[in-house]
Amino acid sequence: VSIEDRLYTVKYRDAGESHLGIKNADVCTDCTTNECEQVCPAAVWTVEEGSNGVPSIAYENCLECGTCRFGCPSDNVEWTYPKTGGGVVFKQG
Ligand code: SF4
Numbered sequence: 001v002s003i004e005d006r007l008y009t010v011k012y013r014d015a016g017e018s019h020l021g022i023k024n025a026d027v028c029t030d031c032t033t034n035e036c037e038q039v040c041p042a043a044v045w046t047v048e049e050g051s052n053g054v055p056s057i058a059y060e061n062c063l064e065c066g067t068c069r070f071g072c073p074s075d076n077v078e079w080t081y082p083k084t085g086g087g088v089v090f091k092q093g
Contacts, residue, residue, distance in 0.1 A: 010090060011088070011089040012061065012086075013086045013087060015082040015087065016083070016086070019079070019082040019083070019086075020044065020062060020068070020077065020079060021057070021077075021079075022054065022057075022077070023075075023076045023077070023078050024076055025054045028053045029052050029053040034047050034053075034055070035071045035073060036055055036068050036071060037055065039067045039068055040067060041063060042061045042062060042063050043058070043061065044059060045058075046058070062082075062087075062088065
């Protein structure tokens, strides 16, 4: 079973706002390595052409693993748990 197939079994209850953010966009503009894109297992962070290096955040795909929080070498990820009632729902089996 591929990672993608497993990710399809994960649901997300939308809390109405992103629980992920960027502390300082200027830091992203100066970044050349984009660790956020590389470390996230769920492709939440995407640095697109013309974005000035600032990633878009598909927070509704987040698994709440916390990897991006530590993966950014500039400690530029704002990370909280989703509001109560929101967030990832894992199904077993
Ligand atoms: Fe991706 Fe994990 Fe960060 Fe969520 S917590 S955005 S799944 S690295």
